[in-house]
Amino acid sequence: MISLKNVSKKFSTKQGTIVAVDDVNLDIKKGEIFGIIGYSGAGKSTMIRLLNGLEKPTSGQIIVNNKEITSINEEKLRQVRQKVSMIFQHFNLLWSRTVAENISFPLEIAGISKVERFARVKELLELVGLDGRGDYYPSQLSGGQKQRVGIARALANRPEVLLCDEATSALDPETTDSILDLLVSINEKLGLTIVLITHEMQVIQKICNRVAVMENGLVVEEGDVLEVFQNPQQAITKRFVSQVSETNQAKQTIQNLGELYPNGKLIKLVFVGDQTEQPILSRLIKQFDLEVNIVQGNISHTKSGAYGTLILQLDGDAKAIDEGIRFIHEQKVNTEVINND
Numbered sequence: 452m453i454s455l456k457n458v459s460k461k462f463s464t465k466q467g468t469i470v471a472v473d474d475v476n477l478d479i480k481k482g483e484i485f486g487i488i489g490y491s492g493a494g495k496s497t498m499i500r501l502l503n504g505l506e507k508p509t510s511g512q513i514i515v516n517n518k519e520i521t522s523i524n525e526e527k528l529r530q531v532r533q534k535v536s537m538i539f540q541h542f543n544l545l546w547s548r549t550v551a552e553n554i555s556f557p558l559e560i561a562g563i564s565k566v567e568r569f570a571r572v573k574e575l576l577e578l579v580g581l582d583g584r585g586d587y588y589p590s591q592l593s594g595g596q597k598q599r600v601g602i603a604r605a606l607a608n609r610p611e612v613l614l615c616d617e618a619t620s621a622l623d624p625e626t627t628d629s630i631l632d633l634l635v636s637i638n639e640k641l642g643l644t645i646v647l648i649t650h651e652m653q654v655i656q657k658i659c660n661r662v663a664v665m666e667n668g669l670v671v672e673e674g675d676v677l678e679v680f681q682n683p684q685q686a687i688t689k690r691f692v693s694q695v696s697e698t699n700q701a702k703q704t705i706q707n708l709g710e711l712y713p714n715g716k717l718i719k720l721v722f723v724g725d726q727t728e729q730p731i732l733s734r735l736i737k738q739f740d741l742e743v744n745i746v747q748g749n750i751s752h753t754k755s756g757a758y759g760t761l762i763l764q765l766d767g768d769a770k771a772i773d774e775g776i777r778f779i780h781e782q783k784v785n786t787e788v789i790n791n792d
């Protein structure tokens with residue numbers, strides 16, 4: 452659906468050249484929800500602007516829907532862009548127009564007749580859960596409802612790709628969840644390809660099939676969300692994953708336990724899918740002469756399956772601890788010793 456081949460984007464500034472996107476290769480498949488995560492300045496906005504043709508790459512190729520958008524003329528680019536829509540962090544609604552008129556706006560530009568526009572707006576209001584709100588003004592709506600208008604407007608011309616630019620960053624957690632649910636439902640109902648940029652791993656965890664992690668313009672890690680959660684490779688990815696799997700309180704507990712039990716070992720187990728149902732812990736306690744304290748445990752649900760972490764403190768003699776850890780390894784559970792103190 453979308454392919455980036457050795458794409459770089461450089462900006463010349465008074466301070467010198469900034470490489471906002473650095474030799475990126477990506478393939479985004481039709482119908483998937485693909486997330487791009489990174490901290491501020493990583494290059495996410497530039498990436499999304501490259502995908503909708505608002506920026507031209509300094510080098511490399513971008514293929515959207517079988518069209519190489521870096522070399523086509525303005526007219527052809529406009530045709531491709533009609534199939535690529537976007538929603539924004541601050542909604543970008545027209546405040547002097549009603550909800551229905553906002554949604555209708557791209558249809559007017561496309562020259563759709565009034566009767567057809569009316570029918571399509573009605574359909575879209577239902578799709579995004581805003582039935583009966585067509586005559587409201589944006590200022591009369593909550594943040595989540597404003598984003599629903601943004602989504603309806605973006606879908607008006609039946610795009611094939613929806614780009615989401617930090618679409619839930621201005622919303623509270625509960626509203627974020629409802630907007631993410633809506634994105635999943637339209638992805639499934641309409642077969643729409645969704646590309647989102649975010650700095651929140653919760654968003655990736657909840658709705659994405661695959662993720663690319665960006666740092667300093669580079670895609671430093673990419674893969675299936677469940678795999679990335681299970682086995683993050685880069686330091687930055689580990690930080691993002693821990694945003695979801697470890698609370699600050701638990702980090703504090705780990706530190707405290709490290710001080711309280713200087714001879715023990717703290718280990719983190721990562722379970723995926725069926726492993727979350729195995730009685731590994733009870734077998735560990737029965738088979739080895741170990742004191743086992745549970746420091747923290749949770750199960751997160753990603754779009755592709757369950758993922759759980761369990762932090763244990765193992766106390767006993769060094770041999771028993773090593774054997775216990777070896778036993779867990781043998782169960783093919785990803786194990787990491789957090790401290791050796």
Ligand SMILES: Nc1ncnc2c1ncn2[C@@H]1O[C@H](COP(=O)(O)OP(=O)(O)OP(=O)(O)O)[C@@H](O)[C@H]1O
Binds near residue numbers: 469492
């Ligand atoms: N038009 C521009 N001119 C000069 N530098 C730019 C321009 N656009 C982006 N940059 C620089 O490119 C780098 C990447 O910026 P970008 O906005 O893509 O990152 P980001 O990950 O989206 O961060 P944020 O979430 O803060 O927007 C930054 O160093 C930024 O200052």
